[in-house]
Amino acid sequence: MSQETITPNEFKLLRDYIELNCGIALGEEKAYLVETRLASLLVETGCQDFGSFYRLAAHDTSPTLRDKIVDAMTTNETLWFRDQHPFEILKAKLLPALAEEIRAGTRFRIRIWSAASSTGQEPYSIAMTILEFCKANPGIRPEHFEILATDISPSALFLAKSGRYDAATLARGLPDYYRETYFEQVGAVWAVKDSVKRMINFKRFNLQDPIDSLGKMDIVFCRYVAIYFSEAFKRQIYSGIARLLAPSGHLIISAVESLRGLVDDFDAQSHANGTYYRYARPKGAP
Numbered sequence: 412m413s414q415e416t417i418t419p420n421e422f423k424l425l426r427d428y429i430e431l432n433c434g435i436a437l438g439e440e441k442a443y444l445v446e447t448r449l450a451s452l453l454v455e456t457g458c459q460d461f462g463s464f465y466r467l468a469a470h471d472t473s474p475t476l477r478d479k480i481v482d483a484m485t486t487n488e489t490l491w492f493r494d495q496h497p498f499e500i501l502k503a504k505l506l507p508a509l510a511e512e513i514r515a516g517t518r519f520r521i522r523i524w525s526a527a528s529s530t531g532q533e534p535y536s537i538a539m540t541i542l543e544f545c546k547a548n549p550g551i552r553p554e555h556f557e558i559l560a561t562d563i564s565p566s567a568l569f570l571a572k573s574g575r576y577d578a579a580t581l582a583r584g585l586p587d588y589y590r591e592t593y594f595e596q597v598g599a600v601w602a603v604k605d606s607v608k609r610m611i612n613f614k615r616f617n618l619q620d621p622i623d624s625l626g627k628m629d630i631v632f633c634r635y636v637a638i639y640f641s642e643a644f645k646r647q648i649y650s651g652i653a654r655l656l657a658p659s660g661h662l663i664i665s666a667v668e669s670l671r672g673l674v675d676d677f678d679a680q681s682h683a684n685g686t687y688y689r690y691a692r693p694k695g696a697p
């Protein structure tokens with residue numbers, strides 16, 4: 412028998428509230444998740460049950476409680492150079508083509524968006540890949556790049572901006588060379604060097620908000636986030652990204668995500684056992 416204290420109706424109300432505020436769509440079997448992740452907020456707010464907690468949240472006009480709920484419900488799992496192939500693709504395929512345009516004088520800036528940057532490992536891995544690329548490609552400088560890293564979770568974003576990690580977090584996927592080159596140890600903490608940090612602009616952004624305000628992008632990393640969303644919301648995000656991408660732009664998603672049946676603005680390419688997507692206006696589109 413279930414141990415849950417959240418009633419089916421309370422779960423339905425909170426599930427709808429969560430989807431409305433961050434797009435995370437929870438199946439019927441996820442009542443335990445709402446219950447465990449929101450339990451401490453129930454205590455913090457002095458509510459005695461999930462029904463009164465929902466009413467408090469629904470009538471709260473300040474964003475504070477909503478932010479805490481979103482923070483509690485998001486999954487911030489990430490690691491350095493996650494899956495490796497996206498960074499191989501960046502280094503071997505995407506950066507060389509864009510660097511050619513810089514050398515030819517037809518482009519001055521390369522814009523990259525990490526669309527669910529969590530605690531920073533993804534955008535910092537992108538920045539370190541670029542810094543290595545610059546070392547190997549005279550004439551291409553870090554100033555040619557602009558990385559935008561966004562996330563909805565205030566606490567994940569705070570950690571990302573701080574660029575400070577404990578040894579266990581640092582060890583998850585980061586090769587020794589990168590640790591020695593791009594981090595400095597400050598007591599028990601490892602801090603990312605300013606040369607890496609200054610390449611990234613961190614910003615709070617909800618993928619439900621109008622995407623066009625972010626400006627044109629050349630490369631978008633949107634990984635391990637659409638898995639939490641409904642089909643309709645996935646379609647909205649991927650077509651928003653298609654609008655945002657420059658004509659030669661690329662999208663990188665994770666291997667557990669797919670564009671199939673959602674958008675037809677992309678051509679799949681493969682490299683290093685991974686897939687990436689080139690923006691291609693659908694045939695016959697105006």
Ligand SMILES: C[S@@+](CC[C@H](N)C(=O)[O-])C[C@H]1O[C@@H](n2cnc3c(N)ncnc32)[C@H](O)[C@@H]1O
Nearest residue numbers: 433485487489527529563564617618634635636
């Ligand atoms: C599992 S992490 C993925 C991190 C990174 N992209 C990676 O691949 O390692 C998912 C992130 O998506 C964020 N997220 C969830 N819903 C969001 C939304 N509506 N808008 C922006 N970010 C969202 C979460 O806060 C979380 O940090």
